[in-house]
Amino acid sequence: xxxxxxxxxxxxxxxxxxxxxxxxxxxxxxxxxxxxxxxxxxxxxxxxxxxxxxxxxxxxxxxxxxxxxxxxxxxxxxxxxxxxxxxxxxxxxxxxxxxxxxxxxxxxxxxxxxxxxxxxxxxxxxxxxxxxxxxxxxxxxxxxxxxxxxxxxxxxxxxxxxxxxxxxxxxxxxxxxxxxxxxxxxxxxxxxxxxxxxxxxxxxxxxxxxxxxxxxxxxxxxxxxxxxxxxxxxxxxxxxxxxxxxxxxxxxxxxxxxxxxxxxxxxxxxxxxxxxxxxxxxxxxxxxxxxxxxxxxxxxxxxxxxxxxxxxxxxxxxxxxxxxx
Numbered sequence: 001x002x003x004x005x006x007x008x009x010x011x012x013x014x015x016x017x018x019x020x021x022x023x024x025x026x027x028x029x030x031x032x033x034x035x036x037x038x039x040x041x042x043x044x045x046x047x048x049x050x051x052x053x054x055x056x057x058x059x060x061x062x063x064x065x066x067x068x069x070x071x072x073x074x075x076x077x078x079x080x081x082x083x084x085x086x087x088x089x090x091x092x093x094x095x096x097x098x099x100x101x102x103x104x105x106x107x108x109x110x111x112x113x114x115x116x117x118x119x120x121x122x123x124x125x126x127x128x129x130x131x132x133x134x135x136x137x138x139x140x141x142x143x144x145x146x147x148x149x150x151x152x153x154x155x156x157x158x159x160x161x162x163x164x165x166x167x168x169x170x171x172x173x174x175x176x177x178x179x180x181x182x183x184x185x186x187x188x189x190x191x192x193x194x195x196x197x198x199x200x201x202x203x204x205x206x207x208x209x210x211x212x213x214x215x216x217x218x219x220x221x222x223x224x225x226x227x228x229x230x231x232x233x234x235x236x237x238x239x240x241x242x243x244x245x246x247x248x249x250x251x252x253x254x255x256x257x258x259x260x261x262x263x264x265x266x267x268x269x270x271x272x273x274x275x276x277x278x279x280x281x282x283x284x285x286x287x288x289x290x291x292x293x294x295x296x297x298x299x300x301x302x303x304x305x306x307x308x309x310x311x312x313x314x315x316x317x318x319x320x321x322x323x324x325x
Contacts, residue, residue, distance in 0.1 A: 010038035011110055012092030012175065016045050016082050017100030021052040023220065026137070028060050030104040032067070036111050043090060044100075045071040045082040053100070080195035084187050088177055095175050098217070102169045105131060106216035113172035116212060124207030125173030127154075127166025129215040140221060146319050154209040156261045159201060161248045161268035165209035168196050169217040173203055186254055191247050201251055205259050241276045242291045245269065266300060273305050274312035 013031050017024055031042055042064075044057050054072065061068045071085050087095060094117060098104060106112075109128075116126050130148075132140045145167065151158050154165035165171070176182045190198040203209075252265040273295045280289060299305040 008039050009041055009092045010036075010114055011040040011094045011096050011172070012087075012090030013040060013042045013096045013098060013110075014045070014083065014086045014090065015042060015098050015100055016047065016079060016086065017049065017053050017057070018047040018076075019049045019051045019053060020100030021049075021056060023101035023103075024053060024056050026103045027098055027100050028056075031098055032064065033107050034104070034110045035107050036114070038114065040067075040110065041090075041092060042068045043071065043086045044068060045086045046073065047078070047082045048073045048076045078192040080187055080190070080192050080198070083195040083199075084184070087175070087184070090175055090177065092175055093178070094172050096172050097168045099169065101220045102218060103137075103220075104169070104217045106214070109216040110172070112212065112216070116210065117172060117174070120210065122207060123210045124203050125165070125171055126210045126212055127170040127172075128212040128217070130167040130170050131215045131218040132221045133218045135220065137218070137220070144319060145219075146315075150211075152211050154204075154211065156204045156263050159204060159263055161251060161263075161265035162197070162271070164196060164200055166211065167217070167219050169219055171209075173199075173209075174206070176203065176206060186258075190250050190254070194247060197247075198251065201255060201259075201263070204263075205261050241272050241279065242288060242294075245272050245291060245295060248272070266304075269295060269299075270305050270308040271312050273299070274309045275316075277309055278313060278316065 015027060015031070017027075020027070028042070028044075034040070044060075046054055046057055057068075057070050057072075061070055069089070071082075071089065073082065073085075077085075094114065096110065096113070113126050113128075117123065120126075130145075132143050132145070134140050147162055147164055148167055149158055149163045149165055151165070154163075158165075177184060184202060186202065187195055187198050200209075248265060248268055252263075255261075255263045255265075273292065276288070276292045276295065279286075280292060296302060296305060
């Protein structure tokens, strides 16, 4: 699907929301406070919330009718499907993101990122650092996300099936849906709930991401009353390692068959293999030994997979200590 180009809108800010009544005002206010000299739009996708999220969106839309567009799902579609509906209706030259329980902390964020992209058109997008906060919006002790790269220039070879150039709330990227011939439908095919890794992989075929200095957004790392974010809830209902492995295989298959760039997914598959072994050792009653056998059977190098286990064990311990501060 290709959108009609509207030269007057520079950025489309995508805000995905599900039961975010406690946080949505902070998210929207942080977007509306942006100091810019260009037009932008806010596309809020309400994924069939059962709380007062819809009421809040209605109030903001009445106050800012020229800025806010609402997409209201009548039934729960999931993160990827909601994101796809949003981006395929976006009219801006660039896409930015701020989920309903995250928020931006720099009023010049959009201006800085647009200025960089306009001055450096060879990049497909730019990111910056993110502040990790708790459910109350206060700074967490641990400030590391294991799946976010620290590379100044993030290239396809850095993806490895898992790494992101930055958290979604930090990203400004070209709107490829305005590009003739771009087919982003794989976002839906890869996984109905997870879209961030799929997006990064598809966008990397068009260029590299640049990391800017400074923290300009906040990620509410622990979410909702049950203290879990959407992905965590999904994984709790399924075998998270098996779920992640199958998703990674779909990304890998698509990259090999459809993309003209070389991407290696060994790293993340070895990481999942090590996690499965650790889980088996710590809690053999709940661990799924079948996923260990499956990953090992399909391993490109069985020796390399076995040798990688100590590295990932030490890495997991290190980040656990770091998270505790």
